[in-house]
């Protein structure tokens with residue numbers, strides 16, 4: 001089969017001919033139809049996350065060639081003899097956050113927290129959707145997407161799931177008017193669709209790019225504000241009656257951390273959820289965390305249970321789908337570059353046909 005792989009972090013992705021996996025036991029072989037491109041693909045390809053001041057956190061860990069692609073939507077082509085409820089020819093989204101299956105996290109519904117040294121995440125530790133076929137270890141990782149268009153279905157496995165999990169951790173009250181989403185990029189827009197569907201909230205969206213803000217406004221944001229606006233905090237105070245109650249930051253840079261910390265005004269009990277991994281470092285005045293009773297939380301993808309909840313919203317047609325630009329897999333290098341340079345508006349997927 002064809003696989004678009006790289007053999008060393010940062011090196012270009014090239015086409016290789018590799019052995020097509022043969023499923024046995026509980027395994028399932030999926031033919032990739034479309035694979036979403038997510039910002040973490042840039043980091044996984046480069047091999048690290050930026051910690052600030054030049055420090056880097058390595059992304060585990062390449063010992064062989066890797067086909068990226070953790071937002072896979074595809075068709076079942078072959079199954080092992082112990083697979084029960086999966087039909088050949090049916091299409092599924094793959095849950096890629098697959099753990100070792102044996103550690104405390106894996107045994108307690110926190111498989112996505114499995115150690116980076118033992119995890120088997122698809123498109124990160126083992127070949128993903130940049131290969132023509134993807135091997136899935138168990139049918140519990142496959143989700144029906146209903147009538148979802150092929151191009152976007154895979155996006156729910158990482159960006160959609162991460163957005164869903166972040167929203168669940170943001171202590172949201174249905175219909176709230178004091179929720180801020182930072183980023184009008186692909187992830188921010190997906191979160192916007194999900195927060196409308198699951199919480200009836202039209203949030204305020206903040207981004208540095210006016211074109212992206214326009215897309216957020218069109219997608220139903222109550223208000224959009226450019227983060228370069230020197231009056232941003234006054235505007236947010238006015239719009240939220242004295243400060244935000246929840247801020248969900250899909251950028252995760254020093255600049256967004258600093259600005260988000262001021263968005264709560266003097267309101268107590270606010271929750272700041274950091275999702276993005278652009279990186280950097282910042283300082284916090286500790287008494288302000290205490291006297292404002294603020295929660296700062298990190299989010300790393302989502303659990304299998306959250307994926308199940310999200311996909312049921314997706315199947316029920318509750319989430320309005322976004323348009324997705326389709327590119328051929330041979331443009332993987334350019335696509336990662338575009339994403340890194342902020343040149344992609346909305347969502348992109350790669351296909352093998």
Ligand SMILES: [Zn+2]
Pocket residue numbers: 099100101102103104105106111114115118
């Ligand atoms: Zn584990």
Ligand SMILES: [Zn+2]
Pocket residue numbers: 038039040041070158159
């Ligand atoms: Zn991702």
